[in-house]
Amino acid sequence: MINIDELKFDENGLIPAVVVDSISHKVLTVAYMNKESLKISIEKELTCFYSRSRKELWLKGETSGNYQHIVSITADCDNDALVIVVEKDGPACHTGTDSCFTKEVFKSENRGEFSMDGLYELLQGRKDNMPEGSYTTYLFSKGIDKILKKVGEESTEVIIAAKADDKKETIYEIADLAYHIMVMMVEMGISVEDVKKELASRHVIDHKVKQEKMTGDDKK
Numbered sequence: 001m002i003n004i005d006e007l008k009f010d011e012n013g014l015i016p017a018v019v020v021d022s023i024s025h026k027v028l029t030v031a032y033m034n035k036e037s038l039k040i041s042i043e044k045e046l047t048c049f050y051s052r053s054r055k056e057l058w059l060k061g062e063t064s065g066n067y068q069h070i071v072s073i074t075a076d077c078d079n080d081a082l083v084i085v086v087e088k089d090g091p092a093c094h095t096g097t098d099s100c101f102t103k104e105v106f107k108s109e110n111r112g113e114f115s116m117d118g119l120y121e122l123l124q125g126r127k128d129n130m131p132e133g134s135y136t137t138y139l140f141s142k143g144i145d146k147i148l149k150k151v152g153e154e155s156t157e158v159i160i161a162a163k164a165d166d167k168k169e170t171i172y173e174i175a176d177l178a179y180h181i182m183v184m185m186v187e188m189g190i191s192v193e194d195v196k197k198e199l200a201s202r203h204v205i206d207h208k209v210k211q212e213k214m215t216g217d218d219k220k
Contacts, residue, residue, distance in 0.1 A: 004038060007035075007082075013034045015038070017083075018084070020085050022071045026098070026099050026101075030100070033048070036057065041073070047059075047086060067088075067089045068089070069089070073085075123186045144184075150180045157176065
């Protein structure tokens with residue numbers, strides 16, 4: 001772990017900070033810190049920046065309530081830029097959007113990494129527009145009972161494939177199950193972030209339980 005004094009602040013005493021959501025991994029904003037605001041950020045475990053326009057420090061969320069709780073701060077290889085991973089209490093942008101980065105400049109039609117968030121948005125689009133000929137449209141038109149029936153069927157298929165120790169078939173069936181669960185989530189208004197937050201909370205609990213068990217074993 002490096003010391004603050006090892007960081008390279010520019011001629012104005014500032015260093016750029018890229019703020020990233022710990023759950024979605026989205027870039028939320030890019031701001032600047034000076035040594036004082038960085039020290040405050042570390043002490044409070046809340047992002048504190050330096051406003052270049054107002055020439056003053058500002059604690060994110062102090063007026064809006066949208067605090068950013070710091071998970072980690074990492075410097076780049078040159079020690080002249082920071083990535084700050086946070087858990088946010090609300091929108092990162094002053095406009096009320098989740099992230100400051102919402103204006104698409106370019107997007108390749110041939111490249112793109114698959115994501116559960118992207119699949120969720122696609123399924124939500126199917127529900128909103130109900131295009132004809134789409135299997136997803138069919139499921140939404142039939143309603144929750146049909147969707148739940150498919151979730152049950154696909155769960156059984158996963159079990160059968162796994163019991164047969166067929167890895168390739170199990171992967172195929174897990175993908176089918178994941179798709180139908182996502183359809184169910186859209187139907188019920190459950191977001192991917194809702195599930196990620198629940199899993200994150202369980203990870204912390206599991207970590208604590210493991211530590212307690214290890215402590216108990218050590219005492220023996």
